[in-house]
Each structure stands twice: as structure tokens, then as C-alpha cells.
Amino acid sequence: MSLFDNLFAPKIKSRNELLSLIKEAAQDGIFDIDGLPFIDAVLQFGDMRVKDVLLPRHEVDFIDVDATNDEIIKIIQETRHSRFPVVEGNLNEIVGVFHSKDIVNYLIEPDSFKLIDFCRKAFFVPELKPLDSLLYEMRLQQIHLAIVVDEFTNVIGIVTLEMIIEQIIGEIDDEHDLANDEHVVLEISPNVYRIKGFCSLEQLREKVGITWRDDNVETIGGYIIKKLGKIPVIAEQITVNGVLIEILHADSKKINSVIIRL
Template structure:
């Protein structure tokens, strides 16, 4: 009997979650039937959210604590906009294009950043950015003494240490001959930046940065004014958490009472230490594995990094005011404790 008119077996493709084969034809039919009766199959996002909340029927320990936190951040990232992540205008470290190269070098050293935006007169007239790598290439080129018959040694590609080493003498650099009093523009090392609206989805900006290979964006409002700044590091840290390199100085945890301010704590203060100091329970049992510090608690309450001056309210009645922060991390927090309600016993004592 001919099988020319028999239906073909559905093509099996790997499931996006488990990697097991999934009959696409059967799955499509099931989805169609579910939609006909007003139901639908859960999306991958919904399944992940259910598992992270411990509502899935499968083993709740499918992810480690670190994996669960990264997945939570990834799901939150999909709902973030540029304005939720940007460094606010008041905190932008920038230079005027007429500033000297000495000032540029000094600012890189003090700020510990790799990119500095340039402007003309005000931040509302941006003129690009300077990358620290370009500055040091320029310095090296300017310091090379042409009167000495040497050339700057270049490391062999792909680890190849063989071959002719003629002319590979150590380079002769005289940084004293570099004129750092010249304006920044004279070095001709300016790079472009992206210009994006505050409402742009963070995922779209990340894709655009990857495609253009421009890793700094200025956030511009409807009138052309500069609202803030975002780098690719700011975006990635929303997913993986703080990225600290060898130049980042670790801030010590502390809880102190400052005479003019009140109770102040660093964002790195462990939650257990803060709970003992305040005599207040700050975490639910299911949160204790995922939240370790005051900064982590505030991020969890808001779903993003709070900005300087923002007030975050805790269900216990505490109010947490951000005294110092940047786009990537909290630094210093003022703790407002709720007023203790007077009890009948206290009223009787006063009488």
C-alpha cells in the first residue's frame, strides 16, 4: 500500500528549556486547542518565574542560589528602561573640550573610569567622549623620541616568540617632551557617543551598543537636554550584579550615628548585623538566601538601583534614604526609624 498520502511524522526539535525533543506539530496543535477554549500554554518566561517563586511542580532546587538571582535580574531587565539605569546628570563626570590634556589625565586618574564625555560650554551640547586607551596611545606616540634610532617593541601575535628580533630594542620614551597644556581637541582622539531617549527599553540599548560598538550613550530629553549617561557596564551589571575590577576600592561595612545626619550605614552592611543593631526583622524566611546586604535589600524592594536622594520604605516602617550612590551601586544610606507608639504603660508612667 502506498504511503504517499499518509501524514508525515512531525519534525522533532530540541525543547528550549530541557533540550529534549519536542514535536512542533503536536505542540502547535495543543496551543491552538488551548487558545480555542480560552486557555494557553505557559511561556518560557512564565515557567521560569513560577520556578523561581517555588510554585513549579518540578524540583525547586533546579537552580543554585546564584543562578536564581541572575535569572531574576534577567527577567527584571526586560522591563527596565534607560531612565531606570542611567547615571543622573548631576553625577556625570565630564570635561569641556577646551580643557587641557593635563586635566583630562588627572580626571581619569581620580575618577577611575575608562570613558569621559566631552561637551562645549554645557552638558546640553555634548561633543563625544575620550577613551583612556586612546589617550595613552597618544601619550606614547608623542613621547617617542624620533632622534633615537629605536622603535617601540610590539608583542608577537598568538604567542609566537620565534623569528627575527632585529629592531626589537626597548623603546625610548621621553614624556617630558609631551605638552599637556594643549586643549583636548588637539589630540584628535575623540570618539562618538550614542544619543537615546529616557523611555528606550534597556534591552534595545544593549543590542544597539553591541551592533555599533559604541559603549557609551547620553540620555537626551525631548528638548535636547542631557538627562543622564549609560555605559555598557551599567547594562550588564543589571543582569550579573556588580562587576568590580582591581581598581575598585572595596567599601567597608559600617553602622554609625553621625551628629548632623543621624543613623547612617554603608550599603555593604550585612543584613544580620543591621537587624541586630536595630532589633528589627528585615527579611522574610524565603528572602534570607538571596539577600545579604543593605544594598541588596533596597535593590530587592525597588527592583533597581535607587538614585541619590531617593527614599525607600520597608514594610517594617523603616525609611531608607540614599545619601550616596552611582548608577551601578549604592554606597551610603541614612536610616529613618519609625517613631515608637506610646503604650498605655508609658502613658501611665508619664502620669
């Protein structure tokens, strides 16, 4: 079972349980930390509310229910998001959530494709909901995007599962990357490596023995993205050239770190 399977399993119901699991991950070497800064970050996460991490309304990319198929495809291509709120006129009138992967239905039957037919039910959460509680609920219900509303039920933004995870892992990676550049490749157990996305293919060959070559990319992150044709999401497990890879941290532009199992 992966780190993410343990960390976000439905049985985790309290901050103490979450903290305990992350401490174990730190002790196993999955995180390059000295202890206290990491613990502080987790404790701060436990005190956070949804409003502290949401993407504000004016930055939300959405699709109008009456958008043409060409407009839908253009939005997907330009933003590269996996999910979009679907609205009727404005963000206070959300009719559902559209998954980008469902655009394949348009490619199969373009004449009969209707956006509304492929909308999933939207998941609404209050802005003052504790973030750790939302994490548990989203994981339990397998929800990746939530619509955030204020006390008057006005939509004020969205929050995604990836955004919540970044509060635990992403900020910690950022905090320690500069101080630990010498740990670009870290063997955390036999044949299991934590590798930063900017690790060069030459370093990968020297330290791990993986001989990936490409004249157009220099880093492991770039190599994985080129092979997949997309930027994978946090916790995604993939196989590249027969090597099992788990995405530890990524954002909309790059892969920051991965776990490789040989």
C-alpha cells in the same frame, strides 16, 4: 565561547531569548540561585527603560574640550573611568567621547596632542528606550557609553554597558551573597570555578590548588587588581600567572566574582 559572548551576542533580539540563555547559565551553576528570584530579576530587566538605570547628569564626570592636558590627566587619575563625554561648556553641548587609553598619544607626542582629535562620535539614546533593546544595540555596535536625552534633547545622564549588565548579574550577586557565603568557591564544571572576589588566597589554595601568595593582599580580588594595576571590567578576560580568568562581576571599587579555568 564565554557566558558573556553568548549572553550579549547580536543574535539575541528578545527578552525570551535572553531569559532562555540566562536560565541555561543558572542550570550550569554559574549563578548561585534557587530559580524564582533570578527569573523575576530578568523579567524586571525586560520591562526597564534607560531612565531607570542611568547615571544622572549631576553625577557625570566629563572633560571640557578646552581642558589642559594636565587637567585631562588629573580627571582620568581621580575617576578611573575608561570613557568620558567631551563637552563644549556644558553637558548639553557634547562634541564626542574620549577613551582614557588614548591619553597614551599625549605621552608619545605631548606638544601636538589635542583632545578633540581623539574624540569618538557620541551615541545618543532617548530616556524611554527599552533597556533590553539598548543592550542589543550597544553590543551590536560595540558601544560602551551612551548619552541619555529627554524628549527636548536635553542631556539628562549617561548609561554604560557595564551598568546594564549589572542589572542582570550585579543585583543578583548582591541578593544572594549573604545567603550563600558557603559557596565562595563553586566548581561549575571540571576545572572551571566560580569564585567570589572576597575568597582568601588560603581558600583558593585549599579548594582549587592555586598557590598565589602576597604579603600585602588577602583575597583573590585584591590579588588580581594588584597584578593588573587596575580594576578590570565586567566580561574582561585576562591571564594571571598562567591562569585564565573571566571577570563575572566588578564595580568601580572591587572585583565581586570571577570564573577561573584551569
